[in-house]
Amino acid sequence: MSEASAHHSKEGGAPKQLSVKANMLWNSAGSMTYLACQWLTTIVVVRLSSGAFDNAGLLSLAMSVVGIFGTFANYKMGTYQISDIKRENTLGEYMGFRCLTLAGSFVACMVYAWFTCAAYALATVALFYAFKAVGLLIDILHGEDQVNRRMDYIGKSFMLQGVSTLAAFAVVYGLTQNLNLAIVAMLVAVTLVMVLFDVPHCRRFTRVTVNLSAKKAAFFLRTSLPAVVASVAASAIFTVPKQYLAMVSGDAALGIYASVAAPALVIQMGAQYLYGPLLDIFPRMFFEGDIKGFLALLRKTVLGIIGVTAACAIVLEFIGAWALELLFGECIAPYVFLLQPIILSTAATAFLWFFGDLLITLRRFWANFAGNVMAFVSVIPLTFACVNVWDMNGVSFAGAGACLLGVLVLLGFLVHTVQRGPDRLARRSATEGARDADGSVEVEV
Structure with a gap:
């Protein structure tokens, strides 16, 4: 028990x-x-x-x-x-x-x-x-x-x-x-x-309680390290084009872009709140062999994120200028054109996070690593190409392009994982992660 x-x-x-x-x-x-x-x-x-x-x-x-x-x-x-x-x-x-x-x-x-x-x-x-x-x-x-x-x-x-x-x-x-x-x-x-x-x-x-053995600590450190590196890479994707924008167009341009981007963050939050409560349901379906249910839930989640994005894009199209002026003053009005590309890049980021987290729940840590690192590496050449052509909008296009490339990599690993079903990697992970109390000290809270 x-x-x-x-x-x-x-x-x-x-x-x-x-x-x-x-x-x-x-x-x-x-x-x-x-x-x-x-x-x-x-x-x-x-x-x-x-x-x-x-x-x-x-x-x-x-x-x-x-x-x-x-x-x-x-x-x-x-x-x-x-x-x-x-x-x-x-x-x-x-x-x-x-x-x-x-x-x-x-x-x-x-x-x-x-x-x-x-x-x-x-x-x-x-x-x-x-x-x-x-x-x-x-x-x-x-x-x-x-x-x-x-x-x-x-x-x-x-x-x-x-x-x-x-x-x-x-x-x-x-x-x-x-x-x-x-x-x-x-x-x-x-x-x-x-x-x-x-x-x-x-x-x-x-x-x-608080209870950790040296062996279990080493297991956690080793197992989640690819996900940690992937998380750092994902968080840095937009840092590269933003810094390049500041370098070539000045701090004011970056300040304007960051101000316009603020309302669009609701898309990322909405996507996380949508799929976060499902991250224990996906692996349960998968490892219990309910692939049909897994795919149905995946389809609903993807459509849900698209729906949140579309709803936010429509709402911000009508009230975006008003909201930005309310927050930052009339001086921001000439830059409302930045909003829709920002929404695109925010949605692409949401999908990168979702598919990366989904692969972690299926214990495909290196797949998550590959997708996020690919996104980070690709944003470097995209930054020069996009920012030089589209200036502030180039930040959004470079970030969106990089995230979508990362999503394609993650999707490839996800399709491969689903086709294989619950694989030996998961069973080996379970064996390596079996409880080991040797050398541990337990403190009940």
């Missing part, structure tokens, strides 16, 4: 699973609330500052520096965990590995900050890292919630995190004008959400 089935809630059994639609709605509502509150935090620090933008700049610096190392702290384990349908690894092992990557990334982050930031910024960077680290620990608990099809817990947690951290930041910063104390308040708020909400809810499914 598994840990999850052996550990029952106070009501005498595991909580009832929700429908796919309900899980999507809760996940979307919670995630949107959290993102809105995080964005409002950057507004609050400006509004409540006494006439200077120093703290706003310092907060932005801390966010940027910590963000650089977020990929390595995450180590792409979220997708791996929620697609671990055979429970090859325990929640405690995922928590233990997350603690390991957080510790290693913290050291790297602070070394980087030491050489690139002013001395007074180091404490702010460290505190903001600690705040984000608690959120990454909560993500592991959310993985268990999703595997058990209770994403209402996830949505409610995101809402609590967003509202409580925003309120804590606003109150403390408003009273003290001290950015570090305000970040400490956010850290306390998110920790309370984890301890008082996420841990008790996760215990309805399994024990919440």
Whole structure:
């Protein structure tokens, strides 16, 4: 009997699973609330500052520096965990590995900050890292919630995190004008959400422990490394054409492009909220031999992403100019023509992420690596060709072209994987990832 089935809630059994639609709605509502509150935090620090933008700049610096190392702290384990349908690894092992990557990334982050930031910024960077680290620990608990099809817990947690951290930041910063104390308040708020909400809810499914052996740590490091490199490559695809645009046309051109691109990010978020709750259903269908159901769900997901893109393109065609002027002023109006190519590039990025994550759930890590690295490599020649011809629109065309090439590679691997069915690679992965408690220490939370 598994840990999850052996550990029952106070009501005498595991909580009832929700429908796919309900899980999507809760996940979307919670995630949107959290993102809105995080964005409002950057507004609050400006509004409540006494006439200077120093703290706003310092907060932005801390966010940027910590963000650089977020990929390595995450180590792409979220997708791996929620697609671990055979429970090859325990929640405690995922928590233990997350603690390991957080510790290693913290050291790297602070070394980087030491050489690139002013001395007074180091404490702010460290505190903001600690705040984000608690959120990454909560993500592991959310993985268990999703595997058990209770994403209402996830949505409610995101809402609590967003509202409580925003309120804590606003109150403390408003009273003290001290950015570090305000970040400490956010850290306390998110920790309370984890301890008082996420841990008790996760215990309805399994024990919440921290447990990691050297052998399992090495397995995670080795297995997910291609996905981590792929994630870094994917995140850098648009960096290349943006930097080239700034080089040949100036910082103002890049600033205009970035401003116009802001509303189109809803497409990426919408796509992630659409396919995220399905990343444990796809591998279950595949490895149980329900290829017909797998393909039907794949078709619906692809059509869903296309539908989200089309809806956003139509809406932004009518209100895009108004929305941009509302956000950035009338000076942005002459550049509305950038919006539709940006939507195309954003949709291409969404498909690159989706097919890459899907291949990870099917344990095709090197296939995911190949597709994303191909996209990154191809964006370099496309950048020179497109930006030199279309200037700001060239950023969108270069990024879209690179992402679509990557998608074609990923699709090729996906077709090959489906034709083979559940292959020996998956079975070998399961064998290598079998539980090994030798040399591990378990701590129950």
